[in-house]
Amino acid sequence: MIKSLRFCALAALLIFPFSSFANFDFNTNCLNAYRSIFELKLGNAKAYISTEKKQHPNNSIIPLLENYVDYFTVLTSESKADFDRLKGNKSSRLDQISDDDKSSPYYLYAQAEINLQWALIRGRFGEYFNAAMEVKRANNLLQENAKKFPNFHLNLKGLGLINAVLGNLPDGALKTALSTFGIKGNLQNGLNMFEKLADNLPKSSYEPFYEEVVFYYAYVLTDVAHSPLAYSKTMKYTERIADTSLLKSYLQSYVCIKNAHSEEAISILSKRPEGGVYQPFPYLDYLEGVAHLNKLDLNAATYFNRFLQTNKGVNFIKDANIHLGWISLLKNDKSAYASYATKTINNGYTYMEKDKQAKNDATASTPAIDLLKARLLCDGGYFAKALQVLDDKKTSDFSSDRDKIEFNYRLGRIYDDLGKDDQALSAYQTTINLGKNQKHYFAANAALQIGKVYENRKNVAKAKEAFNLAIAMKNHEYESSIESQAKAGLRRLN
Known part of the structure; x- marks a missing residue:
């Protein structure tokens, strides 16, 4: 019963x-x-x-x-x-x-x-x-x-x-x-x-x-x-x-x-639904600004400014300001960029990784225009255009150590996304050689990406070597995120 x-x-x-x-x-x-x-x-x-x-x-x-x-x-x-x-x-x-x-x-x-x-x-x-x-x-x-x-x-x-x-x-x-x-x-x-x-x-x-x-x-x-x-x-x-x-x-x-x-x-x-029936969601304006700037559409400023005006939250304030600074830089207005960099440092909080990195970007030297364009285009999925920006450049064209490292890292990411593995591996290795002792994330992330390339090639030994190298690099930007991804890679291989 x-x-x-x-x-x-x-x-x-x-x-x-x-x-x-x-x-x-x-x-x-x-x-x-x-x-x-x-x-x-x-x-x-x-x-x-x-x-x-x-x-x-x-x-x-x-x-x-x-x-x-x-x-x-x-x-x-x-x-x-x-x-x-x-x-x-x-x-x-x-x-x-x-x-x-x-x-x-x-x-x-x-x-x-x-x-x-x-x-x-x-x-x-x-x-x-x-x-x-x-x-x-x-x-x-x-x-x-x-x-x-x-x-x-x-x-x-x-x-x-x-x-x-x-x-x-x-x-x-x-x-x-x-x-x-x-x-x-x-x-x-x-x-x-x-x-x-x-x-x-x-x-x-x-x-x-x-x-x-x-x-x-x-x-x-x-x-x-x-x-x-x-x-x-x-x-x-x-x-x-x-x-x-x-x-x-x-x-x-x-x-x-x-x-x-x-x-x-x-x-x-x-095409998103709109009207008073929906909860206000300023972050969507921020996202729209990111998407437009990734294709180098400088009207992206409209969306970032709208986000900053309507946002009552604590996150993405620094990141929105550094994006507005990049727009100024792309307009060749270095004075406005400096002003936004100061706002990035002084306004907002650093609960989120994006805001931490925005503050790091703002305290670093002014980014090289070509590297900034390549970074944005690559983030947006415009890989061929990103390659065109850097195609006629070489490491010696850049004066600062940071720019030399980033140039090779950007090339590596672009080649990687275009499916040109051998060229990507070469650029990533140069990034590691130049930047393994720097605080920037480029070398550690290059090692992580090498691990993923070799993982896709079923070369377990080289993939493990690269993931372990990414973990071994310390005291750089995005350290916890890169390390967790590398450890996840090792678990997949095991």
């Missing part, structure tokens, strides 16, 4: 995953709120949540949805004030859920999600110890839930994210804090979990969670795994998301820019 009751409960969960338990009821109001959240229509989501509060005040899906709203409010605003104002909501939401139905698969899952969302946000504002504590709690809750409800597919979403991020986390304060708790991850396991969910959710009753899975999967592929498949997989899995979703525009344009598809990013951003 007991076995029969358990079977019936499990069958009900698989067929009706949203409404099996009265106090964790993913009913129509909640589903509409959830869908609105993932289209970045946060005002609509709040209205649906308010209706649900009046109709079913004890529904413990409500605090989870409210936390999603707070999460995306902070994510889109990048505002420390919003973060400080909203983070106090966490404990009361967890209290409400913890008093509810322990026999529901949403009982532990909802608590884990709230902890994980705040961990992701805290990491953006430097609260690494608290973030590590929340990751630990989320991991424990999801592991327990997976044992109790092994067929509850949503466990894989949080576990996939934790595995992926922890499996390839750069050295730093967050990794140190997490290591204190003995939490480890596995990048490939995390990627496998996301792949399984992205492929199977559309064919299951969990289909409404598809967009959230793709949101995290795209992030992991692009920013954690630095996968060469990030662009193709993100575009594939976002295709079925409605064009009314502003989040879709963000995901697609971001992965396009990160993977040298600036022309496509410009097209996507120009």
Whole structure:
């Protein structure tokens, strides 16, 4: 009899995953709120949540949805004030859920999600110890839930994210804090979990969670795994998301820019949905500025200035200012460049790698125009044009050591992207010879790229040698990111 009751409960969960338990009821109001959240229509989501509060005040899906709203409010605003104002909501939401139905698969899952969302946000504002504590709690809750409800597919979403991020986390304060708790991850396991969910959710009753899975999967592929498949997989899995979703525009344009598809990013951003129903998202103006400047379109200044005027957040201020400085330099206005370099140093924060590097660029000597053009064009995917800029140049044409090193590094990246491996390897090796004892990232990243070339050639010995060389170089820009990618390369080879 007991076995029969358990079977019936499990069958009900698989067929009706949203409404099996009265106090964790993913009913129509909640589903509409959830869908609105993932289209970045946060005002609509709040209205649906308010209706649900009046109709079913004890529904413990409500605090989870409210936390999603707070999460995306902070994510889109990048505002420390919003973060400080909203983070106090966490404990009361967890209290409400913890008093509810322990026999529901949403009982532990909802608590884990709230902890994980705040961990992701805290990491953006430097609260690494608290973030590590929340990751630990989320991991424990999801592991327990997976044992109790092994067929509850949503466990894989949080576990996939934790595995992926922890499996390839750069050295730093967050990794140190997490290591204190003995939490480890596995990048490939995390990627496998996301792949399984992205492929199977559309064919299951969990289909409404598809967009959230793709949101995290795209992030992991692009920013954690630095996968060469990030662009193709993100575009594939976002295709079925409605064009009314502003989040879709963000995901697609971001992965396009990160993977040298600036022309496509410009097209996507120009067609993004607009109107008062959508959450303000100044970062999209910043992205549009990056995409335009990568094709040397100096009208990019319009987008960077709009970002700086509307942005209430703490991130990408330095990076926007250095981009405006580069625009001035491309106009041959060195005085304006110097002014923007000063703004880059003095304004904004350095929570993000982009802002740290912007400050480094601003404190360095004024970049050579040809190297700047090649850098931007290469980042944008305009490889043939980038090569034209440098084709008639040689190392001795540049006066400073930094420019000599960067010239060879840029050539290496361009040849690499054009599929000219032998020329790329030669330029990368020259970069290492000239820059291995410098603080600039060029030599270390050149070693990383050599490792990837040899990995693709199935030359394991030379790939390992190059990855180890990248790890051995210390005290340079982007050190933690380059080292984590090199270690990931070694794990792939092993």
